[in-house]
Structures are given as C-alpha cells and as structure tokens.
Amino acid sequence: MLRKLSSTRYMYIRSHLYAVFLTTILLLSMLLSIHVLFAPDWLSAGGIVAFTLFYVLFGIVISFYAGFKSGGSMKERLDDMSVLITKFANGHYDARVYFQERDEITRISNEMNELGEKLESQVASLKRMADEKADYAKSAHKAAAMEERQRLARDLHDAVSQQLFALTMMSEAAVRQIDQQPEEARTQIREVANTALKTQTEMRALLLHLRPVHLSGEPLSSGIRKLIGELEQKTQLTFTVHMADDLKLSETIEEHLFRITQEALSNILRHAEASHVKLDMVTRPNELFLHIRDDGRGFDAQERTDRKTSYGLKTMKERTEELGGTFTVRSVRGEGTYIDIRIPC
Known part of the structure; x- marks a missing residue:
C-alpha cells in the first residue's frame, strides 16, 4: 500500500493537495483580516467557514482528478522507458521508444x-572481433603444428636418417670383411652397435617431444614423475628428484613448466651423454625455483654452436619469460650443465 502511494500518480495528487492546502490558508487569512479590520456586512464568520469548507471539498476532488489525469500520462511514459531499460539489460539493443512531447x-x-544504437554497434564489433580472434587462434595453431612438424622432420633427416644410412654402410662393409678380415669386421660391428645406440637415443628424444602438451588434468608433480619413470625404464639415465606433491600453481604455469622440463630432458638425452640427472622444484617466498642438472659433457654456453641445443634453450627461455620468470643456464665442458628457472608466484 505504501509503495503504491509513492507512485507517480499519487505524487501528482499530493502536489495538488498541497497547493489546495496553501491556497486555503492564504484565502482564510485574507478573509479573516478583512472581517477583523473592516467588518463588512456581507462577510460574516459563518460565511467564512462555509466558504472555506466548500473550497477545500471541491479542491480535494479536483486535485484527485487532475492528479490522476496528468500523472497517468507521465506514468505511461516512465513505464515505457523502464521497459526499454529492461530490454537493453536482456540484450535487445534494437528496441526504441519515441514521444511527441518536448520535455525532459x-x-x-x-x-x-542513441545509447541502444551504440550498444548494438559495440555488440556487432565484439562478435566480429571474437570471430577474428577464433580465426587467428586456428591459424596460429596450424602454424605452430606445421612448424613443429617441420622441425621434427628436419631433426629426423639430420640425425636419424643419416645415422641409419651410416648403419647400412657399416653393416655392408662388415659383411664383406667378415671372412677375410674378421678383426676389422668385429670393429665395424662394434661401431654399428654404438651408432644404433645413438640412433635409438635420438629417436627416444624425438618421441619425448611428441608426448601430449597437456597434463590431462594431472598435477605437475605427477606428470613429471611419470615422464622421468618412463625415461628410467627406457634409458641408462638415473634421476634424483626433489619435488613437493602439493604445489599449488595455475594451469598455465603447470603446462609451461612441464614443457620446459620435457625440453630440458630431451636435450640431455640427445646431446649431454650424461648418466645422472638431478631435478629440484621448490617453492620459496614469492617464487618457484626449478633446478635441472646433468653430469654430461657440457658445452660452451657463450658460443652455443650446436644449433639444436640452442633451439631447445631458446624455447625454454621464451616459455620462462612468458611467465614473467628468469632463465639461467651454466655449462662447462666435461662438467655438465645447470639450468635454473625462477617463476614469480
């Protein structure tokens, strides 16, 4: 009831009643002043009271009529604007409302x-941008997939294909010499075995790159331990791992760290000729620290003449910088390689 009395129509009625009240007070004051000062015969106290009562009665009736009449038109226009706002809120930006009056x-x-036109234009622009973004994402995914395929094909051609060709040549030479020069044939067979081992290592490293990029819902620690477990079964490498199982990281950080670790282990497998790898992942105040160390042959970190090694290090550095972290590599020939990564968190 109180809410209804505060509507637009009743606001107009209240304003009219207030005008009647003020006018009544003013007329009553004037009539009483004339009656007291001049005391005319035509103006008596009873006449003043009767006139005031009739004036108030007719004023109240006219106030209600005028309030409903004028307030009704105002209420309809305000209701139309309220419906327009509701349509805007529900996404119907093509709705419009028009009035003939020339007022506020x-x-x-x-x-x-005009706001509806602008919102409609902005929604169309957002849809167009979303479509363009989706197209760009598809193009970027295709380009990344094509680049990875080309790199793997190049690596297969540069390493595995050449090693298989060398295996073929050495095997044929050993077969020809096995009767006449058995010692040289034996030497050739040993070289065949060593080359086959290198080829197998190269293939395992390439297969490591072909693993799924995503962790498939697994925690980072589980994904890395599973990766290391597979390498321990298939290679001669031994691992020492210190890593908490309750690391609370975002999905993006976990995916990047998994790929960084995958790339580092692939480089160790292909180039380091190491026997032992140490991996530490710990949380420190405001940062995550990842340390990967091997006891391999090492390289000159300043020169980085090995194109494949440089590519892997560049990829790890780029992924680290995408997370706002720092990437440091230290390597000495004959003493192994150290990789330190710090990610703010």
Missing part, C-alpha cells in the same frame, strides 16, 4: 535510443 523525458528517451 523526451530528451532522456532520445538519449537512451
């Missing part, structure tokens, strides 16, 4: 119509 409400309605 008409001006506000015109401004809201």
Whole structure:
C-alpha cells in the first residue's frame, strides 16, 4: 500500500493537495483580516467557514482528478522507458521508444535510443572481433603444428636418417670383411652397435617431444614423475628428484613448466651423454625455483654452436619469460650443465 502511494500518480495528487492546502490558508487569512479590520456586512464568520469548507471539498476532488489525469500520462511514459531499460539489460539493443512531447523525458528517451544504437554497434564489433580472434587462434595453431612438424622432420633427416644410412654402410662393409678380415669386421660391428645406440637415443628424444602438451588434468608433480619413470625404464639415465606433491600453481604455469622440463630432458638425452640427472622444484617466498642438472659433457654456453641445443634453450627461455620468470643456464665442458628457472608466484 505504501509503495503504491509513492507512485507517480499519487505524487501528482499530493502536489495538488498541497497547493489546495496553501491556497486555503492564504484565502482564510485574507478573509479573516478583512472581517477583523473592516467588518463588512456581507462577510460574516459563518460565511467564512462555509466558504472555506466548500473550497477545500471541491479542491480535494479536483486535485484527485487532475492528479490522476496528468500523472497517468507521465506514468505511461516512465513505464515505457523502464521497459526499454529492461530490454537493453536482456540484450535487445534494437528496441526504441519515441514521444511527441518536448520535455525532459523526451530528451532522456532520445538519449537512451542513441545509447541502444551504440550498444548494438559495440555488440556487432565484439562478435566480429571474437570471430577474428577464433580465426587467428586456428591459424596460429596450424602454424605452430606445421612448424613443429617441420622441425621434427628436419631433426629426423639430420640425425636419424643419416645415422641409419651410416648403419647400412657399416653393416655392408662388415659383411664383406667378415671372412677375410674378421678383426676389422668385429670393429665395424662394434661401431654399428654404438651408432644404433645413438640412433635409438635420438629417436627416444624425438618421441619425448611428441608426448601430449597437456597434463590431462594431472598435477605437475605427477606428470613429471611419470615422464622421468618412463625415461628410467627406457634409458641408462638415473634421476634424483626433489619435488613437493602439493604445489599449488595455475594451469598455465603447470603446462609451461612441464614443457620446459620435457625440453630440458630431451636435450640431455640427445646431446649431454650424461648418466645422472638431478631435478629440484621448490617453492620459496614469492617464487618457484626449478633446478635441472646433468653430469654430461657440457658445452660452451657463450658460443652455443650446436644449433639444436640452442633451439631447445631458446624455447625454454621464451616459455620462462612468458611467465614473467628468469632463465639461467651454466655449462662447462666435461662438467655438465645447470639450468635454473625462477617463476614469480
């Protein structure tokens, strides 16, 4: 009930009643002043009371009629604007409202119509940008997949294909010499075995790159331990791992760290000729620290003449910088390689 009395119509009625009240007070004051000062015969106390009562009665009736009449039109226009706002809120930006009057409400309605046009234009722009973004994402995914395929094909051609060709040549030479020069044939067979081992290592490293990029919902620690477990079964490498199982990291950080670790282990497998690898992943105040160390042959970190090794280090550095971290590599020939990664968190 109170809410209804505060509506637009009753606001107009209250304003009219207030005008009647003020006018009544003013007339009553004037009539009483004339009666006291001049005491005319035509103006008596009873006449003043009767006139005031009739004036108040008719004023109340006219106030209600005028309030409902004028307030009704105002209420309809405000209701139309309320419906327009509701349509905007529900995404119907093509809705419009028009009034014939030339007042403030008409001006506000015109401004809201312009707002609807702008919102409709912005929604169309956002849809167009979303479509363009989806197209760009597809193009980037295809380009990345093509680049990875080309790199793997190049690595297969540069390493595995050449080693298989060398195996073929050495095997044929050993077969020809096995009767006449058995010692040289034996030497050739040993070289065949060593080359086959290197080829197998190279293939395992390439297969390591072909693992799924995503952790498939696994925690980072589980994914890395599973990766290391497979390498321990298939290679001669031994691992020492210190890593907490309750690391609370975002999905993006976990995916990047998994790929960085995968790339580092692939480089060790292909180039380091190491026997032992140490991996530490710990959380420190405001940062995550990842340390990977091997006891392999090492390389000159300043020269980085090995193109494949440089590519792997560049990839790890780029992924680290995408997370806002720092990437440091130290290597000495004959003493192994150290990789330190710090990620703010």
